Amino acid sequence: MPRALVLEQIRKLSLRDIDLPQEVGPHDVRIKIHTVGICGSDVHYYTHGRIGPFVVNAPMVLGHEAAGVVVETGKDVTHLKAGDRVCMEPGIPDANSRASRLGLYNIDPAVTFWATPPVHGVLTPHVVHPANYTYKLPDRVSFAEGAMVEPFAVGMQAAQKAKIAPGDTAVVTGAGPIGIMVAIAALAGGCARVIVADFAQPKLDIAAQYQGILPINIGKRDLAEEVKQLTEGWGADVVFECSGSPKAWETLLDLPRPGGAVVAVGLPVEPVGLDISTASTKEIRFETVFRYAHQYDRAIALMGSGRVDLKPLITETFPFEESVAAFDRAAEGRPGDVKLQITL
Numbered sequence: 254m255p256r257a258l259v260l261e262q263i264r265k266l267s268l269r270d271i272d273l274p275q276e277v278g279p280h281d282v283r284i285k286i287h288t289v290g291i292c293g294s295d296v297h298y299y300t301h302g303r304i305g306p307f308v309v310n311a312p313m314v315l316g317h318e319a320a321g322v323v324v325e326t327g328k329d330v331t332h333l334k335a336g337d338r339v340c341m342e343p344g345i346p347d348a349n350s351r352a353s354r355l356g357l358y359n360i361d362p363a364v365t366f367w368a369t370p371p372v373h374g375v376l377t378p379h380v381v382h383p384a385n386y387t388y389k390l391p392d393r394v395s396f397a398e399g400a401m402v403e404p405f406a407v408g409m410q411a412a413q414k415a416k417i418a419p420g421d422t423a424v425v426t427g428a429g430p431i432g433i434m435v436a437i438a439a440l441a442g443g444c445a446r447v448i449v450a451d452f453a454q455p456k457l458d459i460a461a462q463y464q465g466i467l468p469i470n471i472g473k474r475d476l477a478e479e480v481k482q483l484t485e486g487w488g489a490d491v492v493f494e495c496s497g498s499p500k501a502w503e504t505l506l507d508l509p510r511p512g513g514a515v516v517a518v519g520l521p522v523e524p525v526g527l528d529i530s531t532a533s534t535k536e537i538r539f540e541t542v543f544r545y546a547h548q549y550d551r552a553i554a555l556m557g558s559g560r561v562d563l564k565p566l567i568t569e570t571f572p573f574e575e576s577v578a579a580f581d582r583a584a585e586g587r588p589g590d591v592k593l594q595i596t597l
């Protein structure tokens with residue numbers, strides 16, 4: 254039996270042997286896992302035992318942001334071979350579902366997603382995965398960066414949904430890992446500048462390393478006022494809400510320009526109120542984001558070209574044997590921590 258990092262129940266993790274399916278079907282590959290990033294969702298299952306309707310009722314292996322090496326291919330797999338360095342999309346939809354046939358496979362109600370109960374994740378030495386959801390990494394993209402493709406794909410989805418035009422000004426509220434990656438994707442998608450707002454100065458300092466990102470500490474300065482000043486009173490073309498804080502929504506509609514867009518990326522735990530009259534008066538366009546579809550190849554292309562460098566976002570790396578300590582560190586939520594990773 255393989256070893257894995259298992260969430261036994263809320264607040265209880267163990268590194269132990271567990272029975273996991275290892276059979277390689279004709280369209281599957283077996284991957285030796287190299288690096289796994291710790292995601293906010295992994296930590297939330299650890300500390301809260303649930304996310305919305307998804308409840309941890311049985312022991313579950315954590316981890317879904319992974320890169321590794323192909324060690325075995327199913328008999329019908331043609332585009333990958335043993336030795337290929339890869340990263341994987343953690344969500345597997347039903348290919349014949351109505352959502353998948355529309356190209357919206359991320360919102361297929363039948364999708365199974367690593368480390369979303371009751372589906373096991375990949376903090377374990379080997380995993381079997383459909384080859385069609387496994388992507389080759391360019392030589393210049395390391396395993397650590399390969400494990401960043403998953404969260405970056407969320408930023409790519411947000412940037413695409415925003416329909417950015419070259420030269421746009423964007424605002425990102427919330428400078429967590431996803432907020433920063435949304436800002437990076439928005440710049441890659443053509444934004445001239447992205448204002449990133451947060452209370453935590455260490456997070457803003459990390460975001461500000463990227464050319465084009467303007468950090469604003471909302472503990473000290475008024476965001477709407479700053480956006481007005483920077484845009485001569487007009488407002489931002491696109492606003493990405495990435496904090497998931499209901500409070501952010503109270504003043505969010507002060508930020509977009511008339512005819513601008515608001516993209517909801519963060520998921521507030523409670524319903525939020527929204528001033529529809531103000532939104533209508535400005536004809537605000539609303540978009541929502543749930544994970545991503547068709548983003549991995551373009552995310553990898555941007556990283557492979559050198560246009561996007563996510564290495565500054567990797568704060569610290571832990572060995573597999575110290576996985577529990579790594580999760581306890583992540584649960585502390587240190588303001589200077591962006592992405593913690595585990596290597597196997």
Ligand SMILES: [Zn+2]
Nearest residue numbers: 292318403404
């Ligand atoms: Zn994630």
